[in-house]
Amino acid sequence: MTNNHIVDLFLNPKSVAVIGASKNIVKGGNRIVHNLTLNNYKGKIYPVNPTAKGEIYGLEFKKSVLDIEDEVDLAIFYVGNRLIPGLLEECIQKGIKGALIEASGFEEVGKKGLELRDKIVEITDTFSKIRIVGPNCMGLTKIDENSNSEDKGGFFSGFGVFEKYKRGNIAVVSQSGMLNGGYLMHIMQKYPELGFRYSCSIGNKMDLSEIEFLEYFLDDPTVNVIAIYLESFKDPRKFIELCRKAKKIPKKTIILVKGGLTTQGQKATLSHTGALAENSQLLEAIIKQSGVIQANSFDELFQFARTFSMIYETDKKLPTKGGVSTIVGSGGAGTLIADLTMKYGLRLPTLGDDSYKALVEVFPEWMPPNRFSLVDIWPAMEKAMMERKDRDLVIKAAYDAVLSEPEIEGLFNMMFCSRRFRSMWNIPNMVKNARMTPKPIFFYLIGEAKEVRYLSEKLGGENIPCFSELEDMIKNFGILVQESKNKAGN
Amino acid sequence: MTNNHIVDLFLNPKSVAVIGASKNIVKGGNRIVHNLTLNNYKGKIYPVNPTAKGEIYGLEFKKSVLDIEDEVDLAIFYVGNRLIPGLLEECIQKGIKGALIEASGFEEVGKKGLELRDKIVEITDTFSKIRIVGPNCMGLTKIDENSNSEDKGGFFSGFGVFEKYKRGNIAVVSQSGMLNGGYLMHIMQKYPELGFRYSCSIGNKMDLSEIEFLEYFLDDPTVNVIAIYLESFKDPRKFIELCRKAKKIPKKTIILVKGGLTTQGQKATLSHTGALAENSQLLEAIIKQSGVIQANSFDELFQFARTFSMIYETDKKLPTKGGVSTIVGSGGAGTLIADLTMKYGLRLPTLGDDSYKALVEVFPEWMPPNRFSLVDIWPAMEKAMMERKDRDLVIKAAYDAVLSEPEIEGLFNMMFCSRRFRSMWNIPNMVKNARMTPKPIFFYLIGEAKEVRYLSEKLGGENIPCFSELEDMIKNFGILVQESKNKAGN
Numbered sequence: 011m012t013n014n015h016i017v018d019l020f021l022n023p024k025s026v027a028v029i030g031a032s033k034n035i036v037k038g039g040n041r042i043v044h045n046l047t048l049n050n051y052k053g054k055i056y057p058v059n060p061t062a063k064g065e066i067y068g069l070e071f072k073k074s075v076l077d078i079e080d081e082v083d084l085a086i087f088y089v090g091n092r093l094i095p096g097l098l099e100e101c102i103q104k105g106i107k108g109a110l111i112e113a114s115g116f117e118e119v120g121k122k123g124l125e126l127r128d129k130i131v132e133i134t135d136t137f138s139k140i141r142i143v144g145p146n147c148m149g150l151t152k153i154d155e156n157s158n159s160e161d162k163g164g165f166f167s168g169f170g171v172f173e174k175y176k177r178g179n180i181a182v183v184s185q186s187g188m189l190n191g192g193y194l195m196h197i198m199q200k201y202p203e204l205g206f207r208y209s210c211s212i213g214n215k216m217d218l219s220e221i222e223f224l225e226y227f228l229d230d231p232t233v234n235v236i237a238i239y240l241e242s243f244k245d246p247r248k249f250i251e252l253c254r255k256a257k258k259i260p261k262k263t264i265i266l267v268k269g270g271l272t273t274q275g276q277k278a279t280l281s282h283t284g285a286l287a288e289n290s291q292l293l294e295a296i297i298k299q300s301g302v303i304q305a306n307s308f309d310e311l312f313q314f315a316r317t318f319s320m321i322y323e324t325d326k327k328l329p330t331k332g333g334v335s336t337i338v339g340s341g342g343a344g345t346l347i348a349d350l351t352m353k354y355g356l357r358l359p360t361l362g363d364d365s366y367k368a369l370v371e372v373f374p375e376w377m378p379p380n381r382f383s384l385v386d387i388w389p390a391m392e393k394a395m396m397e398r399k400d401r402d403l404v405i406k407a408a409y410d411a412v413l414s415e416p417e418i419e420g421l422f423n424m425m426f427c428s429r430r431f432r433s434m435w436n437i438p439n440m441v442k443n444a445r446m447t448p449k450p451i452f453f454y455l456i457g458e459a460k461e462v463r464y465l466s467e468k469l470g471g472e473n474i475p476c477f478s479e480l481e482d483m484i485k486n487f488g489i490l491v492q493e494s495k496n497k498a499g500n
Numbered sequence: 501m502t503n504n505h506i507v508d509l510f511l512n513p514k515s516v517a518v519i520g521a522s523k524n525i526v527k528g529g530n531r532i533v534h535n536l537t538l539n540n541y542k543g544k545i546y547p548v549n550p551t552a553k554g555e556i557y558g559l560e561f562k563k564s565v566l567d568i569e570d571e572v573d574l575a576i577f578y579v580g581n582r583l584i585p586g587l588l589e590e591c592i593q594k595g596i597k598g599a600l601i602e603a604s605g606f607e608e609v610g611k612k613g614l615e616l617r618d619k620i621v622e623i624t625d626t627f628s629k630i631r632i633v634g635p636n637c638m639g640l641t642k643i644d645e646n647s648n649s650e651d652k653g654g655f656f657s658g659f660g661v662f663e664k665y666k667r668g669n670i671a672v673v674s675q676s677g678m679l680n681g682g683y684l685m686h687i688m689q690k691y692p693e694l695g696f697r698y699s700c701s702i703g704n705k706m707d708l709s710e711i712e713f714l715e716y717f718l719d720d721p722t723v724n725v726i727a728i729y730l731e732s733f734k735d736p737r738k739f740i741e742l743c744r745k746a747k748k749i750p751k752k753t754i755i756l757v758k759g760g761l762t763t764q765g766q767k768a769t770l771s772h773t774g775a776l777a778e779n780s781q782l783l784e785a786i787i788k789q790s791g792v793i794q795a796n797s798f799d800e801l802f803q804f805a806r807t808f809s810m811i812y813e814t815d816k817k818l819p820t821k822g823g824v825s826t827i828v829g830s831g832g833a834g835t836l837i838a839d840l841t842m843k844y845g846l847r848l849p850t851l852g853d854d855s856y857k858a859l860v861e862v863f864p865e866w867m868p869p870n871r872f873s874l875v876d877i878w879p880a881m882e883k884a885m886m887e888r889k890d891r892d893l894v895i896k897a898a899y900d901a902v903l904s905e906p907e908i909e910g911l912f913n914m915m916f917c918s919r920r921f922r923s924m925w926n927i928p929n930m931v932k933n934a935r936m937t938p939k940p941i942f943f944y945l946i947g948e949a950k951e952v953r954y955l956s957e958k959l960g961g962e963n964i965p966c967f968s969e970l971e972d973m974i975k976n977f978g979i980l981v982q983e984s985k986n987k988a989g990n
Contacts, residue, residue, distance in 0.1 A: 115866060186831060186832020186835075187830075188832055188833060192830075192916045192918075192946070192947060193833075195948070196916075196946040196947050196948070196949075196952075199948055200949060239832060241832075267836070269836055270835055270839065271839050272839045272842040273842075274838040274841060274842050274847065274848055274872075275835050275839035277838065277870070277872055277874070278834050278835040278838040278839075279831075306843075307969070307970045308833070308970065309968075309969040309970060309971065339678070340676060340677075340682075340683070341676060341768070341769075342676020342678055342729060342731075343683075344768050345676075345759035345760055345765050345768040346757070346759055346798065348760075348762070348765040348767065348768040349759060349761050349762045349764065349768075350796065352762040352764050352765070353796075357764065358764055358767075376609060380767070384767070386771070426678075426682045426686075456682070456686040457682060457686050458685070458686070459686075459690060479799040480797045480798065481796055481800070
């Protein structure tokens with residue numbers, strides 16, 4: 011263990027027992043061992059199953075944790091819920107300090123589940139003899155190195171097998187297992203540039219909850235962004251306290267999706283994680299007091315997480331007042347951007363004389379630029395073409411002009427992507443332009459689907475946020491302003 | 501002309517003169533002729549250019565429209581703005597009834613442009629001698645047959661060349677040329693299943709405006725959905741009247757994006773189409789009174805258009821009260837759907853005894869279904885697997901159960917897409933399930949990007965709306981309810 015926090019035991023165990031390991035490849039107990047070995051877990055793995063014989067992924071089965079000679083830090087459970095109390099007693103006897111229970115069938119199934127829970131509380135002496143993550147969870151994942159590197163891997167203890175991933179600065183804490191499994195894979199494919207450091211499924215959080223994980227990630231310098239999905243608050247006071255602490259830490263942002271904010275949603279959470287109905291007004295007060303960035307859905311959660319991740323990776327400055335400039339190739343899109351900026355509390359400042367003059371230089375006489383910072387670049391590009399000048403110089407001039415304004419804190423750059431235009435792109439120059447300033451630069455990419463993906467991956471790989479929907483881009487700039495205000499207020 | 505409406509002249513001309521046709525393939529005047537010939541325009545085409553010699557795309561150049569012996573219905577202009585008054589006089593002399601002016605440099609460039617405008621008003625005797633679409637537009641497009649069919653084509657008069665397209669039931673009317681050009685191509689690639697009937701760029705609308713096009717499309721039975729982008733209202737009273745008329749026509753829906761709703765947006769429209777600042781409150785009153793479906797951005801405009809297009813193509817019934825059921829494979833996603841339904845005025849009704857019993861049948865005892873209509877299907881699927889029963893029967897049973905409830909007017913079906921699961925999909929069954937009911941069925945698809953695209957194209961091709969973002973799906977169901985209320989109220 012690298013520090014003394016209990017979460018460290020769960021994310022950096024030196025040895026694990028997989029209780030319920032199985033030779034049958036469709037069973038979760040098989041996939042957990044597969045996931046651990048495939049992803050180079052460096053500690054010792056003991057597959058445990060009283061009825062299995064021989065080996066699994068080169069590891070010999072044990073009948074019980076009590077048959078393991080060496081010390082075991084963590085027991086991972088994938089067995090029927092009714093077996094768990096007895097097996098937990100064996101773990102306690104063995105001196106195992108943590109249990110990661112991926113099995114379901116507890117609070118979320120009603121009376122019988124609650125009885126099981128009570129039994130576990132008794133056996134563990136209210137979790138003093140052994141600490142528990144879960145039950146009804148999808149495991150914990152720590153990524154040390156990218157899957158395409160020689161040293162790929164980390165600690166992958168879920169039953170959803172991960173084959174491709176990238177290490178990054180995001181930690182996920184979730185009460186929806188899907189978010190740590192299938193949905194996370196979906197996001198990794200949707201945003202291939204996005205890297206994760208941890209993905210923690212906390213399930214019904216019988217013992218450990220969001221609180222311990224938050225504490226741990228606030229102290230972990232490899233984590234900049236904490237993306238959380240909760241169905242209930244285990245300790246609202248402590249949650250608020252930790253969120254407020256986060257605001258004082260540079261480059262640390264918490265984004266929350268709270269499921270069950272409405273009466274309909276609460277009916278759903280009850281059967282999902284057994285979370286009891288909470289007062290909607292109270293919930294809103296908790297969220298407001300915590301000052302976290304709130305997202306509406308998983309999609310929004312990860313889009314926001316991506317934006318903060320990239321902003322922090324590239325040492326950008328969070329905009330404080332919401333002044334932004336826009337470079338577009340379409341008057342209609344420019345108009346809608348101008349309208350939508352107001353919806354998200356942003357504005358297009360008026361250009362000062364110097365920056366306006368610099369813009370006028372590259373524009374044709376018949377179509378001068380705007381005084382306010384919406385730049386329809388097309389006439390300037392046409393002029394450059396007619397004068398056989400380098401179009402990149404026009405873009406550079408526009409960037410220099412608007413970014414020289416102190417009130418302009420960032421830039422939206424719209425681009426139309428087409429196979430026909432690819433030869434015109436100078437991606438290194440685009441990256442250079444975006445990098446030369448501490449102000450965030452966002453791209454709005456439309457056009458041929460394949461070309462949009464191509465450019466999006468190229469720019470995304472350089473931590474430049476790209477969006478394919480206009481409103482998303484503007485909303486994401488808006489949350490940067492919100493976060494800088496949060497941080498300033500604390 | 502198939503009817504007597506002026507728009508008919510512009511969308512179904514028997515012969516056109518392209519004034520400013522050029523041999524230089526980078527010029528708009530070349531691309532217009534290319535677009536017309538490539539897409540099998542069935543009328544006669546006369547390229548006009550006083551300095552060009554020989555042929556273009558097999559058509560002989562004329563020095564002036566006055567040199568054309570036959571009758572000409574429509575003149576398409578792609579020449580410098582200053583030349584237009586003189587050339588218009590020639591057109592009037594020739595007896596040409598319509599001018600489609602794609603050149604820019606009029607109201608949107610200030611004083612000089614306004615002078616040009618006044619001259620045109622004088623020459624045309626306030627558009628009584630010749631009618632005008634534009635200036636500053638991207639042409640008009642009518643699609644008769646899909647680009648991959650033998651009879652591909654229609655009337656393609658813009659300078660953005662279209663090579664791939666599908667005929668459908670959507671008409672676009674726009675004051676942003678990009679929307680009819682690059683953005684439309686973007687949308688056609690984003691939603692390959694989507695078909696269009698017309699795409700009309702109306703530019704500065706010096707003469708003809710959204711009013712004439714709306715009138716025409718309301719009467720055209722091949723059009724179900726009219727997607728409009730406006731920067732100004734030419735005649736608010738008439739606009740409201742036409743939108744209200746639309747509500748009385750079955751299978752006819754108008755969706756509007758209004759640019760320049762805010763002070764910032766209005767600054768942008770001025771330099772784009774010369775639209776003058778309008779009172780924001782007045783604008784909102786117009787939109788409210790018209791009762792159109794309002795969209796925030798081009799992305800939303802076409803997503804809404806797609807939904808209505810598919811609903812009308814498959815003879816679905818618009819939901820009237822907002823009761824919806826949900827089949828998910830994740831409790832977390834189910835919870836967020838439940839929360840978001842409330843945001844969009846929808847609800848998950850409680851199941852009656854019969855439908856609940858039917859659901860209980862396919863669920864395992866250890867995890868019974870909900871009484872309210874959120875179905876986490878996973879336990880039922882697991883039961884079917886254990887009992888070696890056909891999983892499709894489980895889905896069918898769930899559909900039958902929830903859709904038998906009169907209060908449930910539609911269904912959200914979440915699916916996780918993975919290469920590993922592809923063999924389990926029975927797409928014909930999925931289509932059959934979605935088709936057997938008049939209630940709209942929406943899919944929320946996540947998972948591996950390639951598989952999502954694959955299934956989305958398969959289902960989309962059958963006019964079943966698929967979404968990759970949760971909130972989009974719910975918002976789109978919400979607008980169906982809004983439209984049915986609109987239609988009922990009139």
